[in-house]
Amino acid sequence: MPQTADFLLHRLREWGVRRVFGYPGDGINALLGAFDRAEGDPEFIQTRHEEMAAFMATAHAKFTGELGCCVATSGGGTIHLLNGLYDAKLDHQPVVAILGQQKRIALGSAYQQEIDPNTLYKDVAEYVQTCMHPAQARQLIDRACKVALANRTVAAVIVPEDVAQEPAQPSPPREHGAVYTSVGYVKPRVTPPATELRKAADILNEGQKVAIIVGQGAAKASEEVGQVAELLGAGVAKTSLGREVLPDELPYVTGPIGLLGSTSSHAMMMGADTLFMIGTSFPYAEWLPPEGQCRGVEIDLDGRMIGVRYPMEAQLIGDSKETLQELIPLLERKKDRSWREHVEAQVSEWWDILDDRAHDKADPLNPELVAHELSKRLPDDCILTTDAGSVANWWSRHLRLREGMRASLAGNLATMGPGTPYAISAKFAYPERPVIAMVGDGVFQMNGMLELITVKRYLDRLEGSPLIFCVFNNQDLNQVTWEQRAMGGEPKFMGSQYIPEVPYAEWAKLLGFTGIRCDSPKSIGAAWDEALASTKPVVLEVVVDPEVPPVPPHIKKMQAKKVAKALRQGDPEAWGIATKGGRQKAHEFTESLKRSLPGTHN
Incomplete structure (x- = not known):
């Protein structure tokens, strides 16, 4: 007779879950037996660590639009x-977590491994319930999946081991208190009222210098965002989670915004008279126009988050795609294209600045050149992931996404760890597509190296097309080092920031993968060519200069003062920082000067 554990997996399968990421333990013995009997539908994917399983479930939701589990x-x-x-x-992704628990008879006795997940999960999960009876399993799984999908959030179901072992009851007894649920969720059509749409259109039509910011909420509205930008003669900046919305090849796409941003995005924000935010809750006020400079319009599906980043006159609560479809007929095409021309000139200048920066001398290898050379070689339909750290700067700025490419990272949590498991999960979901992760050596030591064992475990599924882990080896927890200088006014503290060198490429070879080590600007292009041509998973270890600063698009006066203070206090890399940082900012001045001279760029 099927157990409750079997029914749980059957119900998840009915919800479209085909892959569950996890790690075994005696608290889920019954579920492991059920996975065995399920014969791969749904499939249990064994990770090296439960944290990695959760990252993979999150990535699955991000890259497929399905439930992660x-x-x-x-x-x-x-x-x-x-x-x-x-x-x-x-990051508002629908993920369901199934949690083991001690047998009901032991609960409350301070039994081994007994914790209170109901309390522990109250903040992370919008829905968290314990299955106390086999007949309850149906409605708990159904409700968890509905909550996760409807609210794009986390839901958790706790399953005591003895309940999981009991005979399944797919249909509850017909008695008072029994609940009968069904599988199925259809996304509703959510659009704002006509009066608010009219108000938004009037503001946008009256604006002369419209700046658009898009986030992941606009991911399904690429065509509509492009139409709006063309009608309004606007430029479009993209948050880190909004990288896929429009290809970087479009001349009016100003690229990333914020600390990881571009000079073109910053210039657009500082010159705009109208701000249009679509599907984003970008939080950093210092990178938005000063209050009072712009009139504001915003689209967000979550009414709780609209108008909380910048004062907005028109607040359009609705789905980005459907709302834009209703807004577009109300917009007037701007005859004066001078603002668009200005934005496009700034974008062109920014790409030239990046080219110049990438070719600055470094010891031994400029990290910007690594990303720059990859950008020229990005395969069609590739999926790109990255991690928290200075590597996210180069990933955000240098990689020019084309239509059809996918890209994501831990946007709002900005945690260390997801770059490698994101890439693995993407490869499971799309085995035919090239997948490339750019990660720092700190996070690779933290969990990435061991998670490559998961790749080895499922090598027959994950080889054949490019799966590349590019590890930036600088023996420094580099982003925090720069934050110590720019935010704290403190010199680099070697006791916390230095990390030992590890032969990452050799580690790959031990696992039977392709390992490539590059420490020369002359060979980085060839190294990428070799990596992209490999039919085995690849670790491309690039030995990069920790003194190349992730210079923001605009250095705030206080940040400059704090960095100067840190260098005066005996920072071990003071001279290299001063020369390399100065060279980076000089490129901005040089490119701007070039374009202002007669007979050069406009």
């Missing part, structure tokens, strides 16, 4: 899931 045993396994689940919560 992960499972963990009682006690420590349940605790380990949390960081990856917070990534799903903060």
